[in-house]
Amino acid sequence: xxxxxxxxxxxxxxxxxxxxxxxxxxxxxxxxxxxxxxxxxxxxxxxxxxxxxxxxxxxxxxxxxxxxxxxxxxxxxxxxxxxxxxxxxxxxxxxxxxxxxxxxxxxxxxxxxxxxxxxxxxxxxxxxxxxxxxxxxxxxxxxxxxxxxxxxxxxxxxxxxxxxxxxxxxxxxxxxxxxxxxxxxxxxxxxxxxxxxxxxxxxxxxxxxxxxxxxxxxxxxxxxxxxxxxxxxxxxxxxxxxxxxxxxxxxxxxxxxxxxxxxxxxxxxxxxxxxxxxxxxxxxxxxxxxxxxxxxxxxxxxxxxxxxxxxxxxxxxxxxxxxxxxxxxxxxxxxxxxxxxxxxxxxxxxxxxxxxxxxxxxxxxxxxxxxxxxxxxxxxxxxxxxxxxxxxxxxxxxxxxxxxxxxxxxxxxxxxxxxxxxxxxxxxxxxxxxxxxxxxxxxxxxxxxxxxxxxxxxxxxxxxxxxxxxxxxxxxxxxxxxxxxxxxxxxxxxxxxxxxxxxxxxxxxxxxxxxxxxxxxxxxxxxxxxxxxxxxxxxxxxxxxxxxxxxxxxxxxxxxxxxxxxxxxxxxxxxxxxxxxxxxxxxxxxxxxxxxxxxxxxxxxxxxxxxxxxxxxxxxxxxxxxxxxxxxxxxxxxxxxxxxxxxxxxxxxxxxxxxxxxxxxxxxxxxxxxxxxxxxxxxxxxxxxxxx
RNA sequence: GCCGCUGUAGCUCAGUGGUAGAGCGCACCCUUGGUAAGGGUGAGGUCGAGAGUUCAAAUCUCUCUAGCGGCUCCA
Numbered sequence: 001x002x003x004x005x006x007x008x009x010x011x012x013x014x015x016x017x018x019x020x021x022x023x024x025x026x027x028x029x030x031x032x033x034x035x036x037x038x039x040x041x042x043x044x045x046x047x048x049x050x051x052x053x054x055x056x057x058x059x060x061x062x063x064x065x066x067x068x069x070x071x072x073x074x075x076x077x078x079x080x081x082x083x084x085x086x087x088x089x090x091x092x093x094x095x096x097x098x099x100x101x102x103x104x105x106x107x108x109x110x111x112x113x114x115x116x117x118x119x120x121x122x123x124x125x126x127x128x129x130x131x132x133x134x135x136x137x138x139x140x141x142x143x144x145x146x147x148x149x150x151x152x153x154x155x156x157x158x159x160x161x162x163x164x165x166x167x168x169x170x171x172x173x174x175x176x177x178x179x180x181x182x183x184x185x186x187x188x189x190x191x192x193x194x195x196x197x198x199x200x201x202x203x204x205x206x207x208x209x210x211x212x213x214x215x216x217x218x219x220x221x222x223x224x225x226x227x228x229x230x231x232x233x234x235x236x237x238x239x240x241x242x243x244x245x246x247x248x249x250x251x252x253x254x255x256x257x258x259x260x261x262x263x264x265x266x267x268x269x270x271x272x273x274x275x276x277x278x279x280x281x282x283x284x285x286x287x288x289x290x291x292x293x294x295x296x297x298x299x300x301x302x303x304x305x306x307x308x309x310x311x312x313x314x315x316x317x318x319x320x321x322x323x324x325x326x327x328x329x330x331x332x333x334x335x336x337x338x339x340x341x342x343x344x345x346x347x348x349x350x351x352x353x354x355x356x357x358x359x360x361x362x363x364x365x366x367x368x369x370x371x372x373x374x375x376x377x378x379x380x381x382x383x384x385x386x387x388x389x390x391x392x393x394x395x396x397x398x399x400x401x402x403x404x405x406x407x408x409x410x411x412x413x414x415x416x417x418x419x420x421x422x423x424x425x426x427x428x429x430x431x432x433x434x435x436x437x438x439x440x441x442x443x444x445x446x447x448x449x450x451x452x453x454x455x456x457x458x459x460x461x462x463x464x465x466x467x468x469x470x471x472x473x474x475x476x477x478x479x480x481x482x483x484x485x486x487x488x489x490x491x492x493x494x495x496x497x498x499x500x501x502x503x504x505x506x507x508x509x510x511x512x513x514x515x516x517x518x519x520x521x522x523x524x525x526x527x528x529x530x531x532x533x534x535x536x537x538x539x540x541x542x543x544x545x546x547x548x549x550x551x552x553x554x555x556x557x558x559x560x561x562x563x564x565x566x567x568x569x570x571x572x573x574x575x576x577x578x579x580x581x582x583x584x585x586x587x588x589x590x591x592x593x594x595x596x597x598x599x600x601x602x603x604x605x606x607x608x609x610x611x612x613x614x615x616x617x618x619x620x621x622x623x624x625x626x627x628x629x630x631x632x633x634x635x636x637x638x639x640x641x642x643x644x645x646x647x648x649x650x651x652x653x654x655x656x657x658x659x660x661x662x663x664x665x666x667x668x669x670x671x672x673x674x675x676x677x678x679x680x681x682x683x684x685x686x687x688x689x690x691x692x
Numbered sequence: 693g694c695c696g697c698u699g700u701a702g703c704u705c706a707g708u709g710g711u712a713g714a715g716c717g718c719a720c721c722c723u724u725g726g727u728a729a730g731g732g733u734g735a736g737g738u739c740g741a742g743a744g745u746u747c748a749a750a751u752c753u754c755u756c757u758a759g760c761g762g763c764u765c766c767a
Contacts, residue, residue, distance in 0.1 A: 109762090119696085120696085121696075121697090122697065212761090213696075213697080213761055213762070214697080214761085214762080215695065215761060216694055216695025216696070216763055216764095217694095217762075217763045217764090218763065218764070221764075222764090223693085223763085223764050223765090227695070227763090228695090228763090229695065230695085230696095230762065230763075232761085263703080269758095271740080271757075271758050271759090275758075275759095321767095322767095323767065326767080327766095327767060330765075330767085370767065373767085402766080402767080404765080404766070405693055405766090406693070406758090407693065407695095407762090407763085407764085407765095408693090408766075409759090410760090414766080503767070504767080516761090521766085526767090587727090589724080589725070589726055590724040590725060590726095591724060592724065617723080618725090618729085618730080619723095619724090619725050619726095619729080620725070620726060621725090621726090621727060621728060621729065621730090622729050623728095624727055624728050624729095625728040625729055626728090626729085628728060629728090635727085637726065637727060639725095640726090641726075656728085657727085658726095
């Protein structure tokens with residue numbers, strides 16, 4: 001006689017065991033029809049789950065009460081669609097072995113091992129979708145049945161898929177007391193799969209679905225294990241929602257920094273220069289310069305000293321730092337000294353010998369610097385330091401080079417040469433906490449000024465099971481504690497992530513998503529007890545003894561390239577006045593107004609505003625369209641009426657109607673104010689104020 | 693690096709075996725137009741590179757190269 005507590009606190013009692021669906025029916029038929037699953041004592045279950053004892057029950061419907069997508073419902077739907085897709089794929093490609101098919105945030109995938117002589121091609125999508133359509137139309141019921149561990153494993157073994165046997169073993173290891181299977185229809189008759197569930201009631205609930213793409217993956221995520229094909233798809237409860245989702249994806253593509261970078265001429269990557277090497281156009285350079293001077297001003301306020309260091313350094317420097325051996329594969333190959341090179345070629349030295357000799361230190365050479373720390377360390381170490389000098393804060397826009405895997409390169413967000421807004425702080429152990437907080441507040445200031453609110457903070461800790469970390473565990477503990485304490489002062493939620501630390505120390509990262517939903521690390525602050533040790537750094541304490549300083553690495557933007565890539569997407573290319581490469585464009589109505597237009601342009605320019613003149617032989621409507629497409633903050637139309645009044649007719653980006661007329665002098669100073677205040681005051685506001 | 697897809701004019705793309713097309717952009721001419729595309733003419737391409745099949749290749753095959761989506765990696 002189960003007593004079932006509903007989310008509103010009311011209790012329903014039943015004489016016998018009932019299914020969640022029956023409970024829903026007892027409340028209302030319409031509700032029951034809208035249900036796809038339920039939460040029993042907080043655990044997501046099938047709607048058909050039979051309830052035998054007292055519990056709390058929350059029904060999961062297609063939409064939440066405020067008509068939004070329900071995360072549980074969507075994940076059940078997509079998981080169910082993955083089953084339908086897997087069945088369809090096995091019909092189209094007999095011999096395809098299923099591995100693992102989970103739902104994701106807005107999609108799902110199924111990892112599948114295809115026969116070597118029959119790989120899946122995207123040309124197969126149509127046939128698979130057609131089969132999926134049939135299965136959906138048949139509206140087959142997802143039917144769960146459980147087997148004992150021994151019977152279940154026997155069944156899996158008899159089916160002959162090592163992947164499913166492995167999944168079964170994983171379930172047992174995770175503590176399952178039985179193995180559950182889901183048949184899409186009738187057990188023993190229809191297609192079925194080992195599965196933990198839960199699923200929507202039947203295939204007919206899948207209103208709209210689409211196979212999106214193919215990718216390769218590795219079994220257990222292990223590069224050296226079996227290579228699998230990952231088939232991505234998505235689904236919704238209705239076709240309409242699917243179409244809306246696909247439209248949104250199309251829209252997102254328009255904000256993609258690679259698309260906008262081309263359209264707005266912000267940067268260029270040239271095959272003949274090299275993969276992942278950014279050529280900054282004049283437009284992009286304006287943005288970069290503005291950001292650099294912004295951060296430069298903040299650094300001065302915070303007591304940093306700016307330095308410059310070369311792009312290369314001796315191999316030995318990186319042996320000492322530990323970077324050369326640790327990251328050998330992801331660095332550009334060393335530059336070998338000429339004399340060595342001649343010697344080596346005369347000796348007929350093989351490539352592998354050469355590589356060995358370099359690793360051992362027998363051959364000296366230079367490396368393109370993969371990071372700036374060793375150079376800054378050497379600067380710090382070039383003079384003795386009293387504890388009274390600390391902290392020493394050395395900052396540099398330092399360009400570094402890393403040999404990223406070719407498949408990893410991505411527009412401006414993953415490149416092979418990039419400039420970090422880097423700094424290294426050398427301080428006493430007592431100063432670590434304050435300095436960390438100073439670094440974090442700098443990152444936060446920058447994010448605030450740019451209106452970037454959609455980020456998460458990750459505290460990267462060491463993975464206790466891994467041996468990749470160097471240094472004393474006691475120091476690691478100290479450093480990790482310092483990071484966690486500093487993060488706690490941020491006033492922003494953060495996550496602790498073991499395994500995300502750098503090899504020399506823990507870090508606090510600011511992570512943002514791009515338009516496709518991929519995450520990128522921007523600002524980073526890292527505590528390091530390790531490199532000071534390796535380089536034997538010291539300062540003289542009050543006791544007149546040598547002490548080891550602690551290093552903090554920090555880069556508020558991360559890299560200029562990645563940050564601006566993300567920033568392009570953040571603003572969808574419509575930069576605020578202070579960053580906009582072209583701030584004002586002057587549009588004369590006809591040649592007759594050219595003289596006045598030239599005058600307007602001159603006045604804007606002499607106020608330090610980045611302004612241009614559109615003297616094309618086009619109508620003003622066309623000039624407005626062109627200017628809008630370039631996302632220029634202000635377009636000013638000038639004609640005889642404006643010349644007469646010594647005024648300009650202003651149009652602001654993103655506002656369909658023009659703002660009206662403003663005296664030229666006033667407009668110039670308003671734009672100049674908006675520029676220097678980074679948007680704290682704006683031309684629009686002045687118009688709004690004038691209108692009141 | 694791995695799997696799949698893609699590479700045609702500055703940009704966006706059409707062209708599936710018979711030696712190349714559109715729109716935008718660009719140049720010139722006409723037009724002198726007041727808030728999201730006025731009209732005309734013209735220039736511009738060894739179809740990513742190389743090899744092969746063929747009487748004939750942008751088109752088919754192979755290798756390389758670059759980009760895209762993932763995987764793996766990310767100091």
